[in-house]
Amino acid sequence: MFIIAVVLSISSAYADDFTQCSQSFYGGVYPEFSNTKLSNNTQALCMDGFAVMYSGVSRTPLWSAEYLTRKRLQQAKQIDREDSFHEESQLPQSMRAQLSDYSGSGYDRGHLAPNGDMANRSQQYDSFSLANIAPQSPRNNRYIWRNIESATRYLTQQYGEVYTVTGVAFTDKKAKQLAGRVLVPSHFFKAVYIPVSNQAGVYYAPNDESERIEIISIDELTAKIGIDVLPVLDAKTKAQALDLPLKAGEAMDIPEKKVEEPTWILFVVAIFEWVMTQLQT
DNA sequence: CGGATCTCCTGT
DNA sequence: ACAGGAGATCCG
Numbered sequence: 001m002f003i004i005a006v007v008l009s010i011s012s013a014y015a016d017d018f019t020q021c022s023q024s025f026y027g028g029v030y031p032e033f034s035n036t037k038l039s040n041n042t043q044a045l046c047m048d049g050f051a052v053m054y055s056g057v058s059r060t061p062l063w064s065a066e067y068l069t070r071k072r073l074q075q076a077k078q079i080d081r082e083d084s085f086h087e088e089s090q091l092p093q094s095m096r097a098q099l100s101d102y103s104g105s106g107y108d109r110g111h112l113a114p115n116g117d118m119a120n121r122s123q124q125y126d127s128f129s130l131a132n133i134a135p136q137s138p139r140n141n142r143y144i145w146r147n148i149e150s151a152t153r154y155l156t157q158q159y160g161e162v163y164t165v166t167g168v169a170f171t172d173k174k175a176k177q178l179a180g181r182v183l184v185p186s187h188f189f190k191a192v193y194i195p196v197s198n199q200a201g202v203y204y205a206p207n208d209e210s211e212r213i214e215i216i217s218i219d220e221l222t223a224k225i226g227i228d229v230l231p232v233l234d235a236k237t238k239a240q241a242l243d244l245p246l247k248a249g250e251a252m253d254i255p256e257k258k259v260e261e262p263t264w265i266l267f268v269v270a271i272f273e274w275v276m277t278q279l280q281t
Numbered sequence: 282c283g284g285a286t287c288t289c290c291t292g293t
Numbered sequence: 294a295c296a297g298g299a300g301a302t303c304c305g
Contacts (some may be wrong), residue, residue: 050282108290116288142289144299149289 016053021046024065026163031063035226038062045090045131049123050113051085052131054088058096058175058183063167063229064112068156075119082124085109088131097130101179108248110136110188112166114149132182134168135184139209147247148190148203148213154248155192163193165229168207189221191229192244200233201242217241 019260023026030051033039041056050066087096102109112132118124126132136145156162170186176184185207193200203223218238222228230238245252 083290103292111289114289138290146289146301 003104007186015252016042016044018044018046018051021051024039024051024067024163026067026195026230029232030065030167031167031215031227031229032231033227034222037191038226042097043091043095045088047113047123047126047129047132048120049118049126050132052112054091054095054131056091058134058168058170058185059095059097059101059181060168060183061112061132063165063227064132065163065165066113068115068117068153068162070157070160070162072119073117073153073156076117079121079124081115082121084125084128085133086129088129091131097133097182099130101182102130102135103274105178107135107178107184108141109133109279110141110145112168114166116149116153134180134188135178135182135208136188139211140188140205140207143184144205144211144213145188148244150248151245151250152190152192154245155194155252159194159196161195163195163230164190166190167225167229168214169225171224187225188215189225191218191221192242193233194231194242198234198237198244199240200230200237201244203244213246215244 009147011246018025018030022030025031030044031053034155038055040064043054043056045054050064052064053062054060055062085099087098104235110133111127112134113127115124115127118127138202152162152164167189169187169189170183175186187204187206189202189204191200191202200218202216202218203213204216204221204224216224217240218228218230218233220241222238243252
């Protein structure tokens with residue numbers, strides 16, 4: 001009996017149990033560490049609307065994964081932002097980041113899975129868990145990241161569904177710390193996979209005030225950070241970086257299968273709007 | 282072009 | 294729970 005309890009507690013200590021939220025991953029397969037050092041003291045968390053791989057070493061998420069659809073984003077637009085930053089009660093105290101770690105640090109509490117993607121209050125609350133948040137340079141968070149989050153929602157709108165994995169990297173020899181407890185990532189990334197065109201690309205940005213950003217392939221991301229965020233993709237898709245837009249509304253180089261409303265719907269909407277303007281005068 | 286609103290936050 | 298900052302964006 002004792003042995004069984006020990007085995008259970010050990011297996012849950014580095015649980016990669018995402019069975020309750022496998023729908024957040026393309027093909028149901030979650031990101032894979034190629035740099036095994038990263039897997040030290042990690043904890044898998046199934047949140048409402050997304051999945052998180054959390055590190056008790058950095059006291060940040062390493063990545064958060066979401067499955068986005070038109071319907072989800074349409075619902076997300078209906079709820080206003082309600083801030084509720086909080087510690088993650090699913091984590092043991094020793095692994096948790098605390099609100100006090102961030103206060104007065106000069107860093108923003110940057111969401112990985114963004115509030116803007118959350119379709120109801122429960123999902124929204126979970127997105128404000130510190131298990132989904134990492135110290136982010138203010139200009140990066142408020143200008144660069146805001147744009148790529150809205151560009152990702154725009155792509156979802158265009159192509160109907162998108163899988164995305166947002167995460168952080170620690171490429172510097174010595175990472176900065178908040179309160180001697182929370183490590184400050186050197187980079188943020190967001191990988192986007194579009195199933196209907198079988199194309200993937202990654203936004204990759206240093207976590208500083210430079211506002212620099214680059215677009216790379218899944219393979220290049222794996223080489224930089226030691227995580228293959230989309231293990232199921234074929235080799236060609238991983239090697240070729242999709243030329244992702246830097247802001248919502250920007251055109252992208254996908255030749256076929258552009259998803260648009262049939263023209264008759266646009267026609268009906270135009271007539272409806274014209275009638276409404278006539279009624280208002 | 283000016284003003285209102287939105288969306289990331291901050292601090293008390 | 295409240296007030297404010299700052300840039301983007303929308304609208305007349």
